[in-house]
Amino acid sequence: MxxxxxxxxxxxxxxxxxxxxxxxxxxxxxxxxxxxxxxxxxxxxxxxxxxxxxxxxxxxxxxxxxxxxxxxxxxxxxxxxxxxDKQPPAVWVRLTFVEMPAGFADEIGLASGAESTWLLKPREARMLAAAVRNDKDRNFLSRPEMMVADNQTGIFQTGDNRCNLTARVTPRIAPNGEPVTLRLETEIKRHVAGKQTSEIQSIYVTETIPHDEMLVTRGMRSRTADGGAKEVFILATVDRITPPAK
Missing domain, CATH: 3.30.1370.120 (Ribosomal Protein S8; Chain: A, domain 1)
Structure with missing residues (x-):
């Protein structure tokens, strides 16, 4: 209102x-x-x-x-x-952006066919985190955290001489505080060596995240120097930090 x-x-x-x-x-x-x-x-x-x-x-x-x-x-x-003049309800969003070898989701039993988005229970989320840590080919891009008010957009940007990452998150909090619907927009701009142009890839996902669950999505596949392929996984958790409006 x-x-x-x-x-x-x-x-x-x-x-x-x-x-x-x-x-x-x-x-x-x-x-x-x-x-x-x-x-x-x-x-x-x-x-x-x-x-x-x-x-x-x-x-x-x-x-x-x-x-x-x-x-x-x-x-x-x-x-x-x-x-x-009351503090609006807000959430604390934790994101992990990590590049994994193509086929990683299938190897650990996460994916079935072309699936690209999942909601994981706490135990499943811990198993995924362990699998990511134990993969020697993983490449963590960033792990931002931000507080975002209800129906507002938080923006995160980082980059180096290889790529730039931009993420926008917009939470919509249910009247009772649970669950939270999260709109996540991610863009990666990769700088191509020896060229003036850049390769831009993006992921857009909107998902309702129940309490204590993790949103996982994948995409933005690219080639590796040895001819293989890799893709970006995004792990997102949301914690309520203000009481619901009464």
Missing amino acids: NLCAFVAALALAGPVLPDQLSWTESSVHKLRYAAAADAACALTAFAGTKKIPVKIVAEPMSNSVTITGEPAACKQLIDVLSLL
Whole structure:
């Protein structure tokens, strides 16, 4: 629910009409989580619906809102603002990008045919991690971790003179906090020796991840110097770090 819709629901209780309009109080409120412009828009809509005579000004540079009006009216708007400025639910996303020899998934019994995405129980995830560690031809590209708020996108980038990796993750958290639907977009740009061009490959996957399970996907196959093939495996886990909204 966006901020304007939220305050519209609060306004259903009925109008509050002060006896007289008296600009006797002005207070500045610095916000921690909500954007000042969005909060001011929501408060203005709320005040208009409830017919509360106040002046609301957003200060984007300091991310603060100034409320001016009769003390009782200001108090009601300040109470609403405190409800708006809450930390949104968020998750902690852990990713592992590792290149493995082509055929690795079939050899360990993970793949069946052209399968490319799996959800693994904790025991299966530990077995996969052990198989990756024990493969002498593995090549870890990166192991980023990031905190991402609900329905926001976190971006990770890394690279060297051989390749550049970019990952974007967007979680959507269920109302009860479980499970989390994760949109994962990964792009690898490989620099071709002796050429001005680069080879770009990508993986896009959206999957609902139950609590304690691991999302695994593979793709972006490339050739090795000895004529073989390798592909990138992405291992993703998601942990809830704020309580669900009530």
